[in-house]
Amino acid sequence: xxxxxxxxxxxxxxxxxxxxxxxxxxxxxxxxxxxxxxxxxxxxxxxxxxxxxxxxxxxxxxxxxxxxxxxxxxxxxxxxxxxxxxxxxxxxxxxxxxxxxxxxxxxxxxxxxxxxxxxxxxxxxxxxxxxxxxxxxxxxxxxxxxxxxxxxxxxxxxxxxxxxxxxxxxxxxxxxxxxxxxxxxxxxxxxxxxxxxxxxxxxxxxxxxxxxxxxxxxxxxxxxxxxxxxxxxxxxxxxxxxxxxxxxxxxxxxxxxxxxx
Ligand code: SAH
Numbered sequence: 671x672x673x674x675x676x677x678x679x680x681x682x683x684x685x686x687x688x689x690x691x692x693x694x695x696x697x698x699x700x701x702x703x704x705x706x707x708x709x710x711x712x713x714x715x716x717x718x719x720x721x722x723x724x725x726x727x728x729x730x731x732x733x734x735x736x737x738x739x740x741x742x743x744x745x746x747x748x749x750x751x752x753x754x755x756x757x758x759x760x761x762x763x764x765x766x767x768x769x770x771x772x773x774x775x776x777x778x779x780x781x782x783x784x785x786x787x788x789x790x791x792x793x794x795x796x797x798x799x800x801x802x803x804x805x806x807x808x809x810x811x812x813x814x815x816x817x818x819x820x821x822x823x824x825x826x827x828x829x830x831x832x833x834x835x836x837x838x839x840x841x842x843x844x845x846x847x848x849x850x851x852x853x854x855x856x857x858x859x860x861x862x863x864x865x866x867x868x869x870x871x872x873x874x875x876x877x878x879x880x881x882x883x884x885x886x887x888x889x890x891x892x893x894x895x896x897x898x899x900x901x902x903x904x905x906x907x908x909x910x911x912x913x914x915x916x917x918x919x920x921x922x923x924x925x926x927x928x929x930x931x
Contacts (some may be wrong), residue, residue, distance in 0.1 A: 676879075677881055692882070756865075767838050899926070
């Protein structure tokens with residue numbers, strides 16, 4: 671029997687298990703495009719949010735530099751050597767930033783490590799802002815640049831096969847159903863070069879999951895994520911660790927490095 675996880679809503683009321691919850695989302699109201707209303711509500715929420723660091727981080731824009739610093743350390747621990755070797759062989763290093771918002775993660779960190787950065791984000795005024803600030807010719811001495819700005823949600827996006835050294839997915843998978851989560855990660859695996867790594871950084875609920883009724887997303891626990899990675903995907907979790915020094919009132923935030931098998 672696969673493990674089941676119990677959920678609560680943001681007022682602390684029990685809302686059943688992951689199995690019954692996703693079944694209800696799937697069987698529930700549909701948008702005109704046939705997708706569960708769940709997704710439309712998520713986009714509607716972000717449509718009304720300012721295209722700023724404070725906006726995409728729910729008022730915590732000031733943690734962005736700490737976030738970027740630990741992202742860089744984690745990337746380096748997991749694949750620093752691989753990136754160095756590839757670079758010294760003249761290879762072009764490429765990253766993909768998923769659910770990229772206004773390009774905060776790319777602009778504060780990925781662009782320092784990858785020659786080319788792509789971004790994918792469904793909300794028009796966010797990806798527009800990302801392109802405005804990060805697009806065009808490189809103004810950097812290292813020549814690194816952002817190449818593609820894809821305006822699409824992850825449940826339908828397919829990364830170009832074999833293009834990426836790293837796929838970075840931060841603070842957005844709460845919007846994906848388990849089914850779409852698993853199939854998106856599988857498409858990410860096809861998007862990797864040999865030796866490439868999928869990274870995910872997410873809030874961790876203490877246990878089970880917590881529904882956010884405002885933005886139509888769900889915060890999964892570490893155990894829930896491990897179940898998706900190991901049991902559902904059959905992937906190797908190469909390394910995971912908690913972000914340090916974030917404000918105490920926030921969920922724990924964990925970085926995962928994943929290798930498809
Ligand atoms: N990763 C960025 C943005 C975090 S905010 C950062 O760390 O700065 C959450 C982001 O998820 C928003 O940009 C929102 O538009 C995006 N999002 C919402 N639904 C999504 C979906 N179905 N697929 C991909 N991204 C989604």
